Amino acid sequence: MKGFGHFPLILLSLVLFALLPFLPFGVWQAFLLDVGFFVLLFTALALSWDLVARTGQLSLAHGAFFGLGAYSAGLLAPQLGTLPALLLGALTAGAGALVLGSVTLRLHGLYFAIASLAFSEVLRTLALKLPFTGGPIGLPVPPPFAGAWPLATYYLSFGVLLLATALSLWAERSPFRLAQAATRQSEAVARVLGVRVVQVKLWSLLLGSLVAGLAGGVYGMKTLFLSPYDAFSLGRAVEALVIPIFGGLYTTLGPLVGGVVLVSLEQALRLWIKEGYLVVYGAILILVILFLPRGLVGILGRRRG
Amino acid sequence: MELLLQTLLNGILMSGIYALVATGLALSLGVVGIVNFAHGEFLMMGAFLSYLLFAFRGMDPLLSLGLAFLAAFVVGALTYQGLIRPVLRAAELNQMLLTFGLSILLQNLALLLFGADTRVVAPPYQATTLSLGPFFLGVVPFGAFLLSLAILLMLQVFLTRSRFGLAMRAVSQNRLAPGLLGIEADKVYLLAFGLAAALAGVAGVMLSVMLYASPTVGFVFTLKSFAIVALAGLGNLKGVVPAALVLAMAEALVSTYLPGGGGLVEAVFFLVLFLALVGRAWRKA
Numbered sequence: 001m002k003g004f005g006h007f008p009l010i011l012l013s014l015v016l017f018a019l020l021p022f023l024p025f026g027v028w029q030a031f032l033l034d035v036g037f038f039v040l041l042f043t044a045l046a047l048s049w050d051l052v053a054r055t056g057q058l059s060l061a062h063g064a065f066f067g068l069g070a071y072s073a074g075l076l077a078p079q080l081g082t083l084p085a086l087l088l089g090a091l092t093a094g095a096g097a098l099v100l101g102s103v104t105l106r107l108h109g110l111y112f113a114i115a116s117l118a119f120s121e122v123l124r125t126l127a128l129k130l131p132f133t134g135g136p137i138g139l140p141v142p143p144p145f146a147g148a149w150p151l152a153t154y155y156l157s158f159g160v161l162l163l164a165t166a167l168s169l170w171a172e173r174s175p176f177r178l179a180q181a182a183t184r185q186s187e188a189v190a191r192v193l194g195v196r197v198v199q200v201k202l203w204s205l206l207l208g209s210l211v212a213g214l215a216g217g218v219y220g221m222k223t224l225f226l227s228p229y230d231a232f233s234l235g236r237a238v239e240a241l242v243i244p245i246f247g248g249l250y251t252t253l254g255p256l257v258g259g260v261v262l263v264s265l266e267q268a269l270r271l272w273i274k275e276g277y278l279v280v281y282g283a284i285l286i287l288v289i290l291f292l293p294r295g296l297v298g299i300l301g302r303r304r305g
Numbered sequence: 306m307e308l309l310l311q312t313l314l315n316g317i318l319m320s321g322i323y324a325l326v327a328t329g330l331a332l333s334l335g336v337v338g339i340v341n342f343a344h345g346e347f348l349m350m351g352a353f354l355s356y357l358l359f360a361f362r363g364m365d366p367l368l369s370l371g372l373a374f375l376a377a378f379v380v381g382a383l384t385y386q387g388l389i390r391p392v393l394r395a396a397e398l399n400q401m402l403l404t405f406g407l408s409i410l411l412q413n414l415a416l417l418l419f420g421a422d423t424r425v426v427a428p429p430y431q432a433t434t435l436s437l438g439p440f441f442l443g444v445v446p447f448g449a450f451l452l453s454l455a456i457l458l459m460l461q462v463f464l465t466r467s468r469f470g471l472a473m474r475a476v477s478q479n480r481l482a483p484g485l486l487g488i489e490a491d492k493v494y495l496l497a498f499g500l501a502a503a504l505a506g507v508a509g510v511m512l513s514v515m516l517y518a519s520p521t522v523g524f525v526f527t528l529k530s531f532a533i534v535a536l537a538g539l540g541n542l543k544g545v546v547p548a549a550l551v552l553a554m555a556e557a558l559v560s561t562y563l564p565g566g567g568g569l570v571e572a573v574f575f576l577v578l579f580l581a582l583v584g585r586a587w588r589k590a
Contacts, residue, residue, distance in 0.1 A: 058401045103579065106586045108539075110340045113401050114531045115582060117342075121528060122575040129568050184398075238409055245402065276417040282410025289403045290391055 006253040006297075010165065013256055017158055021151055033154055035267050037222060040157040041215050043259030045236070046243035047164035047252065048211035051171060053241075054250050055201045056184035058113040061100060062212050063236035064120035065093040069213025070220040070231045071133060074141040077221070082144040086156075086217040093213025096123075097205050105201045117237075124232035138227035141220040153222040160218055164211045168252040171204075180204060181250075212240070235278055239266070242281045245288050248297030257296050307439050308561065316557030317550065318446040321453030322508050322515075324549035326526050327533035328457060328542060329504035335540025336477045336497035339389055340401050343408040344530060345523030347377050347502040349415060351509025352518035359426045359513075366426050369510050370452075377506025382499040389498060390491070408524070415520035423517035431514060449511040456507065457546065460500075464542070473497055477540060525571070532578035535585075552577050 020036050021029075045062060052059045073089030080088070100119050104112040127133050134140075144152040171177055179200045182190035187197050220226050239262070247258025262284075269277040288295065326348060333341045351373040358364040358372070388407065392400050425431075433444040464470040475483040476493045484490055505523075512522065533552055537544030556573045563569060 053398065056396070056398055058398050058405075060405070103582050103586055107582060109397055110401065111535065111582055111585075113340065114528075114535065115578060118528050118532070118575045118578050122572045125568065125572045184396075241402065242406075273417070276413040278409055279413040279417060282406045282408075282413060285406030286388065286403060286410065289395075289399050289406065290388070293395075293399065 006251070010169075010253055010256060013260070014162070014165065017161070021154060033151075035264055037154050037157050038267060039260055039263040040154075040161045041219060041222075042239050042243065042263045043255055044157070044161040044164040045212055045215045045240045046247075046255040046259050047161075047168045048208040048215070049240040050244040050249065050251075050255050051168060051211075052204050052208040053244065054171065054177075054180040054184060055204045056187075057105070057109060057201060057205070058241075059116050059205065059208065060113060060234075060237050060241075061097075061116035061119045062208070062240040063232055063234055064116075064123045065097060065209040065212035066216035066219070066236050066240075067120075067123060067127065067228075067232035068093040068096050069216030070226050071127060071139065071216075072213070073217030074139050074220040074226050075132065077142050082152075082221070086214060089217035090210045090213040093209045093216065094206050097209030098202070101202045101205045105198055105205070120232060120234065120237060124228050127228035127232055133228070134226075136228065138225055139220075141224050141226060143224060144218075144221045153218065156218045156221070157215075160211065160215050163214070165252060165256070167207055167211065168255075171207075172252055176200075235281075238278055238281050238285075239263075242285050244295075246284055246295055248295030249293075251295075251297050254295050254297040261296075311440050312557045312561040313554060314440055314442070315446075316554035318442070318450045319557065320546075320550040320553035321450035322511055323529060323533060323553050324457060324546045325453040325508045326505055327530040327537075327545050327549055328460065329501035329508075330527075330530040331534050331537065331540060331542050331545050332473075332497050332504075333501040334534060335542065336473050337385075337389065337494045338393075339498075340397070340404065341501070342401065342405040342527060343384075343411060344501065344505055345525070345527030346408050346411040347381060347505035347523070348509040348512065348526050349411070349518070349520065349523030350380065351377055351506035352513040352522055353415065353419065353424075353509075354506075355510040355513040356424045356426050356518040359428070360424075365428055366510055366514050370507055373506040373510045374503045377509075378499040378503040380506075381502025382495055384502070385495050385498040390494075393494075408527070412520050412524060419520065421520060423519040423522075424513075425517045426513040428514065445511075445514050449515055452511065453508070456504070460504075469493070469496060529574045532574040532581070535578055536581040 017036065017040060021033060025032050045066060049059060049062050069089040069092065072092040073085045076088055077085040096119075100116060104115045128136055144156060171180065179190070179195045182193060182195050183197050183200050190197050216231065220231070223230075243258040243262050244255040246262055247256065248254025265280070266277060269280060292298065326344070330341065330344045333339050333344065354373050354376060355366050355369040358369045359366060384407070388403060392403055430444055435442040435444060435447065464474055472483065472488045472493050473496065475486075475488060476490050480490070509523070512518075516522065529552060533545060533548045536548040536551065552574060555577060556570050559573050560570045
């Protein structure tokens with residue numbers, strides 16, 4: 001059964017992440033926890049992107065779902081408290097996904113890719129222009145649980161990753177995987193076999209956007225400040241898709257491995273070159289598509305025979 | 306009334322460049338069958354080429370036009386040979402990811418090389434205006450409009466009269482039959498992709514004078530061109546010009562009549578795209 005052989009590895013990496021705050025790293029502790037936070041969050045985002053990609057759809061709107069979740073949670077957190085705000089943030093992102101998906105998912109795949117890209121650009125414009133978002137100045141966000149617990153953001157981020165991993169594993173094991181794969185490989189054949197193609201695509205997008213929105217909400221509570229250029233950045237969508245492609249598409253282990261490698265690399269690169277670190281992501285994307293279409297996990301599988 | 310007419314006039318002038326860029330995109334989509342997210346980056350390169358030639362050689366952008374056409378054609382052809390050809394038979398998702406990666410790579414490379422500043426090419430005639438009764442025509446937008454129309458007409462002649470043009474249309478209609486008639490699809494793809502890039506490159510030179518050159522200038526045009534192509538129907542070259550006119554007019558009207566419309570102009574293309582897609586989904590269902 002597919003994905004079963006990877007299960008111990010997945011479990012091991014999750015346990016490592018759960019224990020990270022308690023490992024003795026001395027002066028490096030704070031820095032490593034920061035990097036770990038972003039690794040967890042962006043890996044979750046990457047898994048949520050992969051969930052959509054399994055139906056053959058290229059979502060360039062994950063930056064927008066992330067931003068929608070971040071802004072909704074940030075605006076609601078002072079009134080409602082941390083967890084309800086995060087939940088509503090995820091639901092807002094899901095609502096956006098339903099609007100986008102219901103129009104475009106009936107059409108040929110490229111329309112969805114284009115519309116999703118346009119969707120994220122327009123949401124950024126709206127975040128800049130609408131009266132209640134703070135516009136270009138930005139939006140301050142309170143820390144989770146009024147800052148009572150310093151490790152809260154780390155474990156919230158870990159929670160998002162757990163949810164994303166669980167969803168991904170579920171989609172890999174259940175008959176849903178077959179429906180997704182059939183939709184990806186040939187919509188016409190899938191239809192004939194009785195797969196409700198549009199529904200499968202819409203559900204995948206909805207689940208993906210919920211996780212992305214949740215990740216966005218947690219992100220805002222970590223940075224304590226949101227600006228349209230940061231929250232709705234196209235770079236977020238790029239990260240969300242390069243990580244699974246680098247690690248290995250349509251798997252759960254792939255995004256996990258890709259996330260650990262790439263997000264750590266990115267944190268290092270940001271110290272070195274401030275702007276334009278996305279050059280590396282663009283180059284990786286091209287090289288992997290041309291020479292390594294099955295990603296790192298693909299190499300692993302080949303060695304094992 | 307005069308304001309309305311002036312607004313519509315501005316819209317018409319802008320539609321020329323839109324049509325030029327979108328025609329290139331429609332060519333790569335219709336003939337090669339590739340969704341090229343990096344199309345706007347060819348435009349960005351044309352704009353920077355024009356800026357560099359102007360800043361360091363003092364070259365008039367009118368002269369840069371020909372150079373940009375050739376340079377963009379070569380870049381487009383090389384892109385086809387090196388990157389597009391290997392994935393022609395791959396899944397559509399992989400093709401789109403590849404061109405998207407190219408777009409990200411080129412944009413951020415430009416960001417590293419030139420910084421995020423906008424750079425304007427300012428030849429002596431840049432701010433000259435003609436007055437036509439109560440209306441004003443900028444010389445540069447007017448010239449760019451005429452030039453775009455001329456190029457589109459030449460393209461039309463090329464596609465309907467020349468052997469290569471006919472081969473291109475044949476390949477866009479059927480992938481298999483032209484091969485049986487002795488048309489080498491690979492050469493046609495190369496030419497079409499190069500031509501698509503060249504059209505964007507020329508438009509980039511015009512934009513470096515009308516607007517500016519910056520790392521992200523091309524990306525907006527990729528999106529707008531997709532909106533135009535979606536409105537025209539995939540691979541429908543004839544529909545591109547009226548669709549470009551619709552988008553340019555809508556943008557001009559929003560920027561004049563909507564309070565605070567200046568920033569919202571950038572959202573108009575989405576409305577056009579959205580309505581085009583809703584119409585298409587509704588017709589299909």
